[in-house]
Amino acid sequence: MKFLSKFYIGLVFLILYAPILIVILFSFNESGNLSSFSNFTLYWYQELFSDEEALVALKNSLILAVCSSLIATVLGTLAAFSISRAKNKYYSKAMESVANIPMMNPDIVTGVSMMLLFVGIGTLLKIGNSLGFWTMLIAHTTFNLPYVILQVLPKFRQMDRNLTEAALDLGCTPLQTFFRVELPSIMPGVVSGLMMSFTLSLDDFVISHFVSSPDYKTLPLYIYTQTAHEVKFSMYALCTLMIVSILLLLIAVNVAGSMGEHRARKKAMGAVMKGGK
Helix, strand or coil: HHHHHHHHHHHHHHHHHHHHHHHHHHCCCCCCCCCCCCCCCCCHHHHHHCHHHHHHHHHHHHHHHHHHHHHHHHHHHHHHHHHHHHCCHHHHHHHHHHHHHHCCCCHHHHHHHHEEEEHHHHHHHHCCCCHHHHHHHHHHHHHHHHHHHHHHHHHHHCCCHHHHHHHCCCCCCCHHHHHHHHHHHHHHHHHHHHHHHHHHHHHHHHHHHHHHHHCCCCHHHHHHHHHHCCCCCHHHHHHHHHHHHHHHHHHHHHHHHHHHHHHHHHHHHHHHHHHCC
16 A cells, blocks of 8 residues: 555656656757757757847746736735634625635636726727736736735634734734734745745736737747747746746745744744834
């Protein structure tokens, strides 16, 4: 039984990570084809940094992902705070269910709905081309919100309410209590929501396809336009760099999160003892 369980786990991980390993491996393939691996080379990485269109698409994706994830994190944290503080439990459950609907909704439905909304508003305001960066920012922020709430809300519910009440009793204002006591306690959830929003926005294609304009192209849209012909091997190099960057970032976040959780309660207790001074 132990052998079967280990074999099953190994098979699952092989299916999950084999495509990623193939992308990384062939990004160093000199021959530039998938039929054979000839020699190790960094040529495709050099080709990548000379591809201006790909770099512009990458820059657009990074700007969009950073902006949408930051906005979604702020709004999602405030929404989670409101849901957790609701006195009516039925209202709280209803709001939580409503917040989860965009997460369960198919991407194509969300994309088409938002496209129709933006085009309709643009028609009413007599805007020639209503689609572009701002519509993509709104769309990405919208589908990121439920994931932030999903990460932050449990942290609010796990937090010791006695710390908040003690801070208020000792003279802290509600705003001071939030930033000095509550925010440090929920910070691991906030960081997790931020990271999830960033990665979801960075690789989104379906919704971006419907709400984008021809003059504003993100990296997934740029790669999609290449599939009509042949994907450049420089894209394999770009995907490898993104995989390595995200992996290092996740490791750093996990290490910081484990250290932060250990210090959060100590910091919150210290803030309570200061009493808003």
